[in-house]
């Protein structure tokens with residue numbers, strides 16, 4: 001299958017066809033997503049929590065993002081990949097250009113994503129002018145969780161909802177190709193989706209967005225430290241994996257694994273010669 005482009009995503013929106021996005025952080029998960037023909041892979045900085053075991057996305061570094069983006073590209077050569085710019089890697093336009101450039105040139109991502117509203121419009125402009133496709137992310141922005149006062153739904157009162165609406169319009173004007181809306185009321189997501197011409201991708205933003213995104217480990221039931229209301233677990237791979245490891249460990253202890261099926265053999269003649277040599 002040919003890799004989809006931003007024109008394909010625009011076409012899907014105009015035909016009312018939803019866009020599916022899911023995170024991946026390594027070669028096997030990326031291969032699974034490509035086989036399943038997901039529209040877009042996001043190498044999210046959520047990898048800090050679900051893969052690296054940090055308490056938040058704040059400690060994630062550029063080197064970590066690059067390492068994982070490269071692995072994802074190897075697993076999904078024909079899928080549109082968006083890579084997250086980690087916290088403080090785009091605080092100035094110079095840093096943004098340098099670091100977004102690395103994700104595109106070294107990581108082979110098709111676009112970068114950054115968190116923030118109209119205050120980041122100039123950064124989006126700089127990156128877009130340089131030829132880098134930028135995905136915006138507003139609403140609950142985990143990189144600035146300390147300013148938001150926790151993982152809470154955003155835009156619940158008139159002022160904050162109006163501000164998010166304004167943020168979306170400013171980012172679109174600055175050149176974003178797509179906008180992630182995280183943890184906002186569905187009515188606000190619908191208003192923003194109707195007003196924007198670029199696709200909106202929701203996570204905890206209701207069903208009226210142009211597409212949806214989830215974290216791979218949440219969908220597969222591989223991360224149970226914190227399960228937000230907007231997560232739907234399609235599988236419970238975490239408990240299946242624990243059972244498989246328990247079975248393996250038991251069989252090792254009982255000498256039930258490995259059997260001949262999983263072993264290599266020498267001929268009787270060579271085996272005997274080796275024993276004879278020992279006896280001499």
Ligand code: KIV
Nearest residue numbers: 023044045046180213
């Ligand atoms: O890092 C991430 O996985 C994200 C999604 C939750 C949108 O930004």
